[in-house]
Amino acid sequence: MRAGYTFCLATLLTPVISTDPVDYFFKTSFMGREFLQRWTWYIDDDPTHGRVNYVDQATALQHNLSYASDYKFVMRADSENVVSPSDPRGRKSVRIQSVEAYSDVIIILDLQHMPEGCGTWPAFWSVSAAGPWPKGGEIDIIEGVNLDDENLSSLHTSENCTMPEVRAMSGDVTSTDCDAHHNKNQGCGVQFGNPLSYGALFNRYDGGYYALARTRYGGVRIWFWNRWDSDVPWEIRHPPTRDLFGPTKLAPTPLWGQPQAVFEFGEGCSYADHFDAHNLVFDLTFCGDWAGGAYATSGCSGTSCIDFVNGNPEAFKNAYWEINAMHIYAPVAEDLFGES
Ligand SMILES: *[C@@H]1O[C@H](CO)[C@@H](O)[C@H](O)[C@H]1NC(C)=O
Numbered sequence: 001m002r003a004g005y006t007f008c009l010a011t012l013l014t015p016v017i018s019t020d021p022v023d024y025f026f027k028t029s030f031m032g033r034e035f036l037q038r039w040t041w042y043i044d045d046d047p048t049h050g051r052v053n054y055v056d057q058a059t060a061l062q063h064n065l066s067y068a069s070d071y072k073f074v075m076r077a078d079s080e081n082v083v084s085p086s087d088p089r090g091r092k093s094v095r096i097q098s099v100e101a102y103s104d105v106i107i108i109l110d111l112q113h114m115p116e117g118c119g120t121w122p123a124f125w126s127v128s129a130a131g132p133w134p135k136g137g138e139i140d141i142i143e144g145v146n147l148d149d150e151n152l153s154s155l156h157t158s159e160n161c162t163m164p165e166v167r168a169m170s171g172d173v174t175s176t177d178c179d180a181h182h183n184k185n186q187g188c189g190v191q192f193g194n195p196l197s198y199g200a201l202f203n204r205y206d207g208g209y210y211a212l213a214r215t216r217y218g219g220v221r222i223w224f225w226n227r228w229d230s231d232v233p234w235e236i237r238h239p240p241t242r243d244l245f246g247p248t249k250l251a252p253t254p255l256w257g258q259p260q261a262v263f264e265f266g267e268g269c270s271y272a273d274h275f276d277a278h279n280l281v282f283d284l285t286f287c288g289d290w291a292g293g294a295y296a297t298s299g300c301s302g303t304s305c306i307d308f309v310n311g312n313p314e315a316f317k318n319a320y321w322e323i324n325a326m327h328i329y330a331p332v333a334e335d336l337f338g339e340s
């Protein structure tokens with residue numbers, strides 16, 4: 001029944017011109033309260049050793065560290081309480097993970113605000129559902145620390161995965177070795193040239209749009225547009241979603257000009273060997289392996305990172321994610337036959 005229905009739709013829709021030999025269809029969206037239902041709240045210790053106390057959903061809702069309305073989802077750091085130096089974990093915060101996992105996928109994220117300030121280390125990323133890490137790979141889409149003003153995107157993989165030095169992208173290569181066991185798990189990073197892509201300036205200009213296209217044919221590509229950029233593609237501002245005419249609608253074609261970051265697969269790195277289905281994650285930790293180590297070199301001074309995080313709750317008023325919407329598209333084959 002279902003298969004017949006979707007087959008009919010697929011034949012009605014005209015294929016789009018794409019770099020991939022398969023088409024992408026609308027799969028799902030996340031907006032407002034849907035995050036409460038289809039993402040889980042992570043409560044274990046932070047594997048990156050942050051000064052953070054990840055709380056469960058009930059605690060987060062009770063203290064307004066997570067907030068959802070029809071059209072907004074917000075998750076934030078505690079900005080009211082001093083943390084005792086003897087507290088075993090640290091400042092209360094939130095880390096969430098999608099219940100669903102996605103292989104080849106296109107994601108359009110409309111983000112209003114991201115955590116900013118000294119001591120912060122926010123990230124939007126995806127990680128293998130099967131693992132164990134780094135098997136199956138990790139893709140960091142948005143990541144930075146402290147007062148950074150340019151985002152870093154990177155891959156972290158199991159062994160034997162390197163990227164070409166020269167790629168058709170606007171960002172700058174920070175490393176070409178994706179193997180998480182090398183360079184203290186630095187990963188193969190690409191730093192965006194756009195100062196509006198991260199932190200305080202991202203927020204001051206009302207955030208913007210991040211798009212990820214992750215496919216076995218086109219590799220991993222990441223785009224960013226500030227909300228007020230004149231060249232935001234129409235389909236990024238108005239992503240196709242479920243509508244009255246049927247359960248699916250054709251996805252946008254990921255041909256949106258030169259990406260900020262491109263990760264290519266082939267001789268240096270086999271996509272099939274290093275990447276499988278990923279869960280999506282938003283988190284906000286403090287100090288830890290990166291933000292702690294880079295505290296003094298990324299704009300912050302004074303006391304140590306941990307002392308600062310413990311003692312200055314008011315400094316975390318802007319340490320929050322505010323998500324307008326996330327739209328997800330998957331290949332026809334997966335959508336039509338995967339669930340029937
Ligand atoms: C909870 O957070 C939301 C989003 O930031 C805000 O609009 C609301 O006023 C907060 N509620 C309380 C009780 O502080």
Ligand SMILES: *[C@@H]1O[C@H](CO)[C@@H](O)[C@H](O)[C@H]1NC(C)=O
Nearest residue numbers: 158159160161179270273274
């Ligand atoms: C990685 O490459 C090395 C050197 O070519 C090889 O010996 C090793 O077996 C490879 N590892 C995997 C998991 O393919």
Ligand SMILES: CC(=O)N[C@H]1CO[C@H](CO)[C@@H](O)[C@@H]1O
Nearest residue numbers: 143144148149150151152191
């Ligand atoms: C925003 C951001 O993360 N900027 C950093 C990008 O990565 C390089 C290298 O790790 C840092 O030097 C930047 O500060």
